[in-house]
């Protein structure tokens with residue numbers, strides 16, 4: 001394989017730049033040309049492509065976001081859009097494509113490889129950590145630390161006012177950001193889509209905590225359950241304790257990647273190049289038990305996320 005392309009797609013995630021750097025430098029070291037495709041699949045369809053060099057990825061390992069920009073492409077979801085993309089790939093002589101993104105981006109890569117003679121490999125880049133085949137996705141650890149930082153600050157003000165504080169975090173349908181942040185932040189309650197919760201139980205925990213001398217009460221709510229403002233009102237009505245909601249939003253997507261995310265991104269980027277050099281296609285790379293792996297994309301997308309009730313139960317026990 002002489003020429004590969006790289007794009008970032010879907011929501012950005014800290015560490016995407018470190019992955020781009022790893023793909024570009026590993027690819028060039030292996031004697032390949034690496035073409036940067038801007039604005040995800042939209043940029044591919046529109047031919048927004050340039051050749052990358054070792055120096056074009058200098059000074060980006062520490063930067064959040066993605067230097068290639070990103071987009072969610074409606075056009076690429078259509079067979080006509082993918083045909084246009086294929087034609088552009090042919091014109092630029094791109095034989096293999098590295099896609100950094102989440103499950104939607106991987107589905108695009110899967111379709112492209114099924115319909116045309118383009119080899120694809122996916123690198124998991126999303127703060128949500130919602131891909132079952134890999135223990136971690138690039139950006140999750142940084143987002144988690146951003147949430148923790150916010151929790152620490154909210155603790156100060158919640159303690160001063162002796163309030164209940166609800167923090168709503170991202171993750172789409174996955175509760176991992178809430179679960180891990182709740183455990184690491186010592187939250188009293190964690191509400192995630194994967195575990196049913198009872199409002200009455202929640203209020204009981206708050207009241208019992210207050211009676212036992214807890215000064216404030218922290219609830220981490222996953223956006224997949226959502227409704228932080230209404231929940232705050234409802235809690236205040238039932239418990240009589242002042243309650244505030246904070247929706248962290250897109251702040252969770254920014255910032256300099258943590259060491260963990262930079263190292264993960266560097267290892268996965270190098271592995272993606274290796275997979276293409278071996279002539280494989282329709283693969284996704286990931287990490288399992290600290291080993292870098294590559295998996296069939298169809299298998300990866302069909303896998304169900306493991307249940308993390310052990311972490312949920314641990315957080316509950318330790319919060320008492």
Ligand code: F6P
Pocket residue numbers: 011102126127128170171172223253
């Ligand atoms: O998938 C990453 C993510 O940040 C989700 O956690 C969130 O639901 C979504 O993207 C937000 O998307 P947008 O940036 O398009 O508002």
